[in-house]
Amino acid sequence: MSEWSDYRFFLAIARTGSLSAAARALGVDQSTVGRRLAALEHAVGARLFDRTPEGYVATADGDSVRAEVEALERGFLAVERRLAGGDARLDGIVRVATTQTFASVFLIPKLAALRARHPDLAIELVASNQPVDLARREADLAVRIGAAPKQPNLVVRRLGVARFAQYAAASYLASRGTPRSGTGLRGHDVVGYGGDLATAPLGRMLDEHAAHARVVFRANTIEAVHAAVASGLGIGVLPSFFETERRLKRVGAAALGSSPVWSVVHADLVRNARVRAVQRFIADVVERA
Secondary structure (H helix, E strand, O other): OOOHHHHHHHHHHHHHOOHHHHHHHHOOOHHHHHHHHHHHHHHHOOOOEEEEOOEEEEOHHHHHHHHHHHHHHHHHHHHHHHHHHOOOOOOEEEEEEEOHHHHHHHHHHHHHHHHHHOOOEEEEEEEOOOOOOHHHOOOOEEEEEOOOOOOOOEEEEEEEEEEEEEEEEHHHHHHHOOOOOOOOOOOOEEEEEOHHHHOOHHHHHHHHHOOOOEEEEEEOOHHHHHHHHHOOOOEEEEEHHHHHOOOEEEEOOOOOEEEEEEEEEEHHHOOOHHHHHHHHHHHHHHHHO
């Protein structure tokens, strides 16, 4: 007889196409995924995936049941969220999803204050630049920067604004001097964005304000651009929460642009005491910043 937990592994393989990717999505090792799939196929008496050089491809039997299994998953998750939503305890784990930069630069340094306020809470951080699915309990609470999420059944609250400006290392400015306003950074080296960020608002800000500078380095992550700027390689555009770092100095007084910061919770979890406590703490620190 098959168990619901085995179908979680079936869905993960169907969605990712490999045992290793499914294992990463579920937070287990690859051998566990393979063993649970074998147990499920034995229990139902059918092969659910073809093993091909390109990955795991659902068989006709696998395809025929996927929609029903996903419906079961939605029902199970709805029950889980409903029960969790009424939890009044201020102890346990809260899974928080946000971008890698916001997590490492802004949020993590403040978590000691959260622990002092709520010593029985534990934070499980999901740091990724890809949005999580709150309906599938990939996180309890998300902090997102940019456009407000539009998915149904989400409670979205605006926390504040992340501003962006030009920064350079103090060592760079000491050796190359401070750029004069309105010169397009003529005679200076800049650190730019590549990949998807090259055409994003963050990447375009540098192009608009550094037309006469020489691009000496590009990277497709904010973390890499920050590391290059902090090392003295050149001037770059960064979120303003990097101003707490002593190695960096703002170049020019004005911010070049901004993006709103949102907290996002599934409607079923808005009354959960743990989630509300963490959401309130993050809102407080963003407002003070």
